[in-house]
Amino acid sequence: MPQIFPAGAINTTALIVPDLYVQIVPPAVSQLNGVPSNVLGVVGTATWGPVNAPTVVGNMAQYAALFGAIQPRKYDMGTAIAAAVLQGAQNFRCVRATDGTDTAATIVAQSTCITFTSIYTGTLGNSQTVQVAAGSAAGTSKVIVGMPGQASEVFDNIPGVGNALWVNMAAAINNGNTALRGPSKLIVATxxxxxxxxxxxxxxxxxxxxxxxxxxxxxxxxVDTGTRKGMYSLRGTGAAVAMLADCDDSTTWATQVSYGLSEGTYMIATGPAGDNIANAATTKSTAGIDTYAMKLLFGDWVYFLDTVNGLTRLISPQGFIAGLLSNLAPQNSTLNKPLYGVVGTQRSYQNLPYSSAELQLLGAAGIDVIANPSPGGSYFGARFGHNSSSSSVANGDNYTRMTNYLAATFGAGMGKFVGKLQGSSPTDPTRRQVAGTVGSFLQGMVDQAQIDSFTVQCDLNNNSLARIATGYLQADVSVKYLAVVEKFLLNLQGGQSVTVNKVSSTGVA
Incomplete structure (x- = not known):
């Protein structure tokens, strides 16, 4: 009977028994799948939900169910997400932060009989109710747990008398009491x-x-030690873009940059509301953030129509830009892209459009700004599409996004070659597989108009026999990005004396 093995699982030079041995050989060229580039990490406050635990959210309804409604206050996580959703963002990692004074809502029923406590801290828990009623079966009790915006939880037919009833009631709430009625997701009982x-x-x-x-x-x-808190809770979540909601503290910028570099995350920061250009340039210069890992926005904050709370209020520009970035493919820039949901900015409310001189100062300082008009028309948009680097070849949004995207994709998919065998032959299959895998992925990006061109080298020219013998394998990959049109120069010659030579479709004048 034939025996089937994965390639390399049997010693083909030591077979004794006559038989058919089938080896499953993997494809010569493995396929890389690009990592998601639309994950947006947001850190801020909320009225409920897990603390310092990255939570997946896809839209505002899910956010409200997990963290409560958006709040008209600074540092509100929901407000930032609402602004991002308006730009098309739909893949969030939400981290609720607190100052340590958060408490869970609670109530003690019938003196010392049982205590009901909200499963999370926050003021939204103050709207939770617990109804104790007669059970469907004779001699039993029922508990109904309610919360606005959530389906009621019913724990029926709880048996017992005296203290045994309260013990059984707590067990039903905490552990579930039927196959269809699991533990409560709203409260715990003691x-x-x-x-x-x-x-x-x-x-x-x-x-x-x-x-x-x-x-x-x-x-x-x-903090990044012990149980991670705040921004560091986003480690390992794959957030391609991240922001600390409304954080206008320049002393945090360098730390955010360090995190962004270590995680391959594009950090979106902002200056304080009502800032002036000279102060913004000076603050940025002394903050030590001349790097592609951060996008710094000028402190011209945005007026936003908060339909949940029924008012127009001033919020940070971060959510709009971060949402747009997460909705764009990594080769694109925020430059000249319309931003939605912007009622106005502090400057536009004063009817003070930016002059060319002011924009030049901001651009030279490596600070982007939301302004109207944009080069394409009378709409609000990012005026530069730049990160905070002073390098003209690395200061575009597209440089940060594409570099991080490629690095994360290779990091996620190329580790499978560690542990494989490598020989000194010019046609060594491992090196050929490496070159083929990377080249196939990058060629797909060329075909999709995401990059301009590339080269991949993984052969004996960059892998000497001495390095091969010590366990090294090296691949050198060069990728040319597509360039973003930033300065469009159109030369117009007009006048009565101008000679215009027209060329027909056949090329004959």
């Missing part, structure tokens, strides 16, 4: 020592606090 029979009543939880009264830049940055 049974006390009480033995009183349950009163049929509805209890409203109280005392929940958001922990959002003393938020600072350092709180949003968090």
């Amino acid at each position: 049974a006390g020592a009480g033995v009183t029979a349950p009163a049929l009543a509805t209890y409203t939880l109280a005392g929940g606090a958001d922990g959002a009264t003393t938020i600072t830049g350092s709180v949003l940055v968090g």
